[in-house]
Amino acid sequence: MLREPAVSSRELKTVPVACDLAVIGGGMAGVCCAITAARAGLKVALVQDRPVLGGNASSEIRLWVLGATAHMTNNNRWSREGGVLDELLIENLARNPEGNAIIFDTVLLEKVLAEPGVTLLLNTAAFEVKKTGDAIASVRAFCSQNSTIYDISAPLFCDASGDGIVAFLSGAAFRMGAEPEAEFGEKFAPSQDYGELLGHSIYFYSKDAGRPVRFTPPSYALDDVPANIPRYQRFNTSTEGCNLWWIEWGGRGDTVHDTEAIKWELWKVVYGVWNYIKNSGKFPDAANLTLEWVGLIPGKRESRRFEGPYMLRQQDIVEQRVFDDAVAHGGWSIDLHPADGIYSERPGCNQWHSRGVYQIPYRCLFSRNVGNLFLAGRIISTSHVAFGSTRVMATCACAAQAAGAAAAICSGRNLLPADLAEGPRLKELQRSLIRAGQHIPGVRLDDPDDLARKAKITASSSLALKETKPDGPLLPLDRSRAQMLPVQKGRVPAATFLASVSEDTSLRIELRSTLRAGNFSPDVVLASKVVELKAGEDVPVLADFGVEVDRAGYVYFCLLKNERVQVRTSETRVTGLLSLTLSRTQTPDGDIGVEAFEFWCATRRPAGENLAFTLSRPLDAFRPENLANGFARPTTGTNAWAADPGDRAPSVTLSWDRAQTIGRIEIGLDTDFDHPLESVQHGHPESVIPFCLKRLRVRDGAGKTLAEVTDNHQTRISIRLEAPVSTKSLVFDALEPAGSVPPALFEIRCYPG
Ligand SMILES: Cc1cc2nc3c(=O)[nH]c(=O)nc-3n(C[C@H](O)[C@H](O)[C@H](O)COP(=O)(O)OP(=O)(O)OC[C@H]3O[C@@H](n4cnc5c(N)ncnc54)[C@H](O)[C@@H]3O)c2cc1C
Known part of the structure; x- marks a missing residue:
C-alpha cells in the first residue's frame, strides 16, 4: 500500500526525453516529418495531444486526406504526393479501400510504431518552451492519462501542431487573418466583409437502424434551421461526413482561444440540423435513421501562420513560379471561405485553380527568427491567400517530409534550418527527398551515386503502342473528350478513332498542347479541323493534323462536343496514358489575379477508359x-x-x-x-x-x-x-x-x- 502524509503541495512526475528532433503535433504533417527523420537515423520524439494520429484525418474528425489531385477535378495529372504520405495512403488502400476512419488510424499508428527511432507520446500536450538565445532548448508536455510531464530537449524542433503552440511560445513571428492586397499584390485578398479567417467544422454520420428511431434534440440544438441557415436546402438524408464541410463557423473570432465556444456553436448546428432532418416532416426517408457519430473535436482550418524567410503568395501559385529551393508541391485550388460560414448567404467556398501544380520553397518551412524551429502543416510561411491552397493535408504532409529530411541533414552536423536554404546543401536536400519518392515539379533527380x-x-x-483495342463502351460526345498521347519531338502521328454516328454530321477535332512544359492543361490549339461523318457504326474519325512539335511532351487529340456522335473506348490501360473530358471552364470573377482556362479531367476507374485509337506509327514512349x-x-x-x-x-x-x-x-x-x-x-x-x-x-x-x-x-x-x-x-x-x-x-x- 502506498500512503503519503499530507503536504502543502506536490510535483508531477517528470520524465526527460532527449532526442535529435522533437516534432510537436501528430497530424499528417507531424507523422510524415517524424517518419522521414527517423528513417534517416534521427532519434525523434513525436508529441501528440490526442489518443490517435492523423489530426484532422483521424477518426476523431474524419477528413479525407487530399492534395494536388483535388479529387481529379483539375488539370493536375499524375500529381498525387509521393514519399511517406504516398506509402501511408497506398497501405490504407490495401487494407481499407472502403475508407473506414478507424482503420486509417491503425495504419498511421502502425507505421509510426514501425520506426524504432520514434518515441511516440500520445495524449501528451506541449505547453511550455524554454529557450537559449534565439533557439528552443526544450519543450514541456503533459500527459493527462499517466499524469506525467515530459521534458523534451533537442537541437531541432518542428512545430506541426496546427495552431503552432511551440512556435507561438518561442516567440516566432506570426500572422493571423488576411494580408491586404497591397502587401503582396494579391488580387484575391479577401475583404473584411468576406472575412479574413476560415472557421472550424464538425461532421456527423448517420445509419439506418432497420426500424423507426425517434430523436429528441438536446436543449442546446439550433431551432428553426430554415430560418437560420441560408443554405439549408442542401441538407438531405444521405449527406454525411466530409460532404458536410460547410457546417463551418468561427472565422470572425479568435480561432485559437475561441475554439471551445466555436465547438459549442457547431454542436448546436449539428443537432439542430439532425432535428430538422428527423422531425420537420420534410424527410420521410429519415424515419429509420439514427445518428451514428458526431465529431467531438472540431476540425480546425486556420489560425496562426508563421513567418519564414519567404512567404508564399497568390502569384507564386497562379503563375507556377519557379524557386531554386523548391522542395515540395501543391495543387489544391486557392480555396477561401466566408468567415460567417454556415450563417453566410454566400457560397460555402470560393475556389480558384492554377493551370498546374506549383512549387513550395524550403524558405517557407522554418521560422525567420527562432533559429532551430521547422514549421510544418497549415502553419507554414504563406500569405492567407496562398494558405487557401497549401492547407490541405497531403500538401501539408509533402512539405513536412521536406522539413524532416532537412532536419536529418542538419542533425549531427550542427546545422540550423537556414543553413540549408541554398547552395550544395539545398541540392543535397532535394536529392534526399527525390530519392525517398518526393516529387518536386521540374526538378530531376541528380544522383551521382546511382x-x-x-x-x-x-x-x-518495349511497348510500341500503335493501337488500343475497340473493346470498351461507347462514350457520348455530350461533352468534348480527348486522348492524351506522349509524343517525341517531330511530326505528330495521325490517329484514327471510331465513332457511332446517329445522323450525318460535321465533327470538330483539335490537336492541342500545353502552354508550359510539364503542365497538363491543354490550352494551346496546334491545329483544328472539321471532319464530315456519315451516319453509321464504327465510323473512322481520322485525326491527321500534319503538325510538328518542337519538344517531346503530351499532345491532346480533342473530339469536340457533338450530340450525334459517340466515340468507342478501349479496355486497354497503359502506364502514362489517359483520356480526358472537358468538364468546365474557370472564369474569374473580375480582376482577382487568377486565370481563365478549361478543365480537361480524367475520370476515375472503373470508368475513364482510353479512347480506342490506331496510330499512323507507334509511340516511342x-x-x-x-x-x-x-x-x-x-x-x-x-x-x-x-x-x-x-x-x-x-x-x-x-x-x-x-x-x-x-x-x-x-x-x-x-x-x-x-x-x-x-x-x-x-x-x-x-x-x-x-x-x-x-x-x-x-x-x-x-x-x-x-x-x-x-x-x-x-x-x-x-x-x-x-x-x-x-x-x-x-x-x-x-x-x-x-x-x-x-x-x-x-x-x-x-x-x-
Ligand atoms: C472541415 C474542414 C475540411 C477540410 N477539408 C479538407 C479536405 O477535404 N482534405 C484535406 O486534405 N484537408 C482539408 N482541410 C484542411 C486540413 O484538414 C488542415 O489544414 C490540416 O489538417 C492541417 O494539418 P496540420 O497537420 O497542420 O494540423 P492538424 O491536422 O490539425 O494536426 C495537428 C495535430 O497537432 C495536435 N496538437 C495540437 N496542439 C498540440 C499540442 N499542444 N501538443 C501536442 N499536439 C498538439 C492536434 O491534436 C493535431 O492532431 C479541411 C479542414 C477542415 C477544418
Missing part, C-alpha cells in the same frame, strides 16, 4: 532508358518502361563494362499518381492499383536470384542485399502486374550500400 545512371539499360521488349532519367512519374513523357503485352518473360537488364558492387536497389513502380487516395469515406475501386507490379525478381549476371518481392502493392521497393554483390549486370524480372496492363516501371536505382 550506378544505374552509368549502366546500359535494355529490355526483353516506353523505352527502358526512361528508368534512369531522374523522374519517377509521368511529366513531359511517361518516364516509364513498359513491356510489350505479348512478352511472356518481361525483364529489364542493367549492364556495365566492368563489375559493380551493389548492395542496395531502389525501384519505383506505377501506383497511378493520377488517382487521389482519399483516406476515408470516399472508397476506391481496387485495393491494389492495377498498374503496380505485384511480383518482381532481381537476378545477377549469372542468373542467380538476389531478391524476390511478392505481394507488393507499394510505389517504392527498397531492396538491401544481405551482402553486396559484384556483378556486371542485373536483371529485373517483372513477374506479375496487379491488373491486366502491360508490366511497367518508372525507376531503378542501384547503390554500393
Whole structure:
C-alpha cells in the first residue's frame, strides 16, 4: 500500500526525453516529418495531444486526406504526393479501400510504431518552451492519462501542431487573418466583409437502424434551421461526413482561444440540423435513421501562420513560379471561405485553380527568427491567400517530409534550418527527398551515386503502342473528350478513332498542347479541323493534323462536343496514358489575379477508359532508358518502361563494362499518381492499383536470384542485399502486374550500400 502524509503541495512526475528532433503535433504533417527523420537515423520524439494520429484525418474528425489531385477535378495529372504520405495512403488502400476512419488510424499508428527511432507520446500536450538565445532548448508536455510531464530537449524542433503552440511560445513571428492586397499584390485578398479567417467544422454520420428511431434534440440544438441557415436546402438524408464541410463557423473570432465556444456553436448546428432532418416532416426517408457519430473535436482550418524567410503568395501559385529551393508541391485550388460560414448567404467556398501544380520553397518551412524551429502543416510561411491552397493535408504532409529530411541533414552536423536554404546543401536536400519518392515539379533527380545512371539499360521488349483495342463502351460526345498521347519531338502521328454516328454530321477535332512544359492543361490549339461523318457504326474519325512539335511532351487529340456522335473506348490501360473530358471552364470573377482556362479531367476507374485509337506509327514512349532519367512519374513523357503485352518473360537488364558492387536497389513502380487516395469515406475501386507490379525478381549476371518481392502493392521497393554483390549486370524480372496492363516501371536505382 502506498500512503503519503499530507503536504502543502506536490510535483508531477517528470520524465526527460532527449532526442535529435522533437516534432510537436501528430497530424499528417507531424507523422510524415517524424517518419522521414527517423528513417534517416534521427532519434525523434513525436508529441501528440490526442489518443490517435492523423489530426484532422483521424477518426476523431474524419477528413479525407487530399492534395494536388483535388479529387481529379483539375488539370493536375499524375500529381498525387509521393514519399511517406504516398506509402501511408497506398497501405490504407490495401487494407481499407472502403475508407473506414478507424482503420486509417491503425495504419498511421502502425507505421509510426514501425520506426524504432520514434518515441511516440500520445495524449501528451506541449505547453511550455524554454529557450537559449534565439533557439528552443526544450519543450514541456503533459500527459493527462499517466499524469506525467515530459521534458523534451533537442537541437531541432518542428512545430506541426496546427495552431503552432511551440512556435507561438518561442516567440516566432506570426500572422493571423488576411494580408491586404497591397502587401503582396494579391488580387484575391479577401475583404473584411468576406472575412479574413476560415472557421472550424464538425461532421456527423448517420445509419439506418432497420426500424423507426425517434430523436429528441438536446436543449442546446439550433431551432428553426430554415430560418437560420441560408443554405439549408442542401441538407438531405444521405449527406454525411466530409460532404458536410460547410457546417463551418468561427472565422470572425479568435480561432485559437475561441475554439471551445466555436465547438459549442457547431454542436448546436449539428443537432439542430439532425432535428430538422428527423422531425420537420420534410424527410420521410429519415424515419429509420439514427445518428451514428458526431465529431467531438472540431476540425480546425486556420489560425496562426508563421513567418519564414519567404512567404508564399497568390502569384507564386497562379503563375507556377519557379524557386531554386523548391522542395515540395501543391495543387489544391486557392480555396477561401466566408468567415460567417454556415450563417453566410454566400457560397460555402470560393475556389480558384492554377493551370498546374506549383512549387513550395524550403524558405517557407522554418521560422525567420527562432533559429532551430521547422514549421510544418497549415502553419507554414504563406500569405492567407496562398494558405487557401497549401492547407490541405497531403500538401501539408509533402512539405513536412521536406522539413524532416532537412532536419536529418542538419542533425549531427550542427546545422540550423537556414543553413540549408541554398547552395550544395539545398541540392543535397532535394536529392534526399527525390530519392525517398518526393516529387518536386521540374526538378530531376541528380544522383551521382546511382550506378544505374552509368549502366546500359535494355529490355526483353518495349511497348510500341500503335493501337488500343475497340473493346470498351461507347462514350457520348455530350461533352468534348480527348486522348492524351506522349509524343517525341517531330511530326505528330495521325490517329484514327471510331465513332457511332446517329445522323450525318460535321465533327470538330483539335490537336492541342500545353502552354508550359510539364503542365497538363491543354490550352494551346496546334491545329483544328472539321471532319464530315456519315451516319453509321464504327465510323473512322481520322485525326491527321500534319503538325510538328518542337519538344517531346503530351499532345491532346480533342473530339469536340457533338450530340450525334459517340466515340468507342478501349479496355486497354497503359502506364502514362489517359483520356480526358472537358468538364468546365474557370472564369474569374473580375480582376482577382487568377486565370481563365478549361478543365480537361480524367475520370476515375472503373470508368475513364482510353479512347480506342490506331496510330499512323507507334509511340516511342516506353523505352527502358526512361528508368534512369531522374523522374519517377509521368511529366513531359511517361518516364516509364513498359513491356510489350505479348512478352511472356518481361525483364529489364542493367549492364556495365566492368563489375559493380551493389548492395542496395531502389525501384519505383506505377501506383497511378493520377488517382487521389482519399483516406476515408470516399472508397476506391481496387485495393491494389492495377498498374503496380505485384511480383518482381532481381537476378545477377549469372542468373542467380538476389531478391524476390511478392505481394507488393507499394510505389517504392527498397531492396538491401544481405551482402553486396559484384556483378556486371542485373536483371529485373517483372513477374506479375496487379491488373491486366502491360508490366511497367518508372525507376531503378542501384547503390554500393
Ligand atoms: C472541415 C474542414 C475540411 C477540410 N477539408 C479538407 C479536405 O477535404 N482534405 C484535406 O486534405 N484537408 C482539408 N482541410 C484542411 C486540413 O484538414 C488542415 O489544414 C490540416 O489538417 C492541417 O494539418 P496540420 O497537420 O497542420 O494540423 P492538424 O491536422 O490539425 O494536426 C495537428 C495535430 O497537432 C495536435 N496538437 C495540437 N496542439 C498540440 C499540442 N499542444 N501538443 C501536442 N499536439 C498538439 C492536434 O491534436 C493535431 O492532431 C479541411 C479542414 C477542415 C477544418
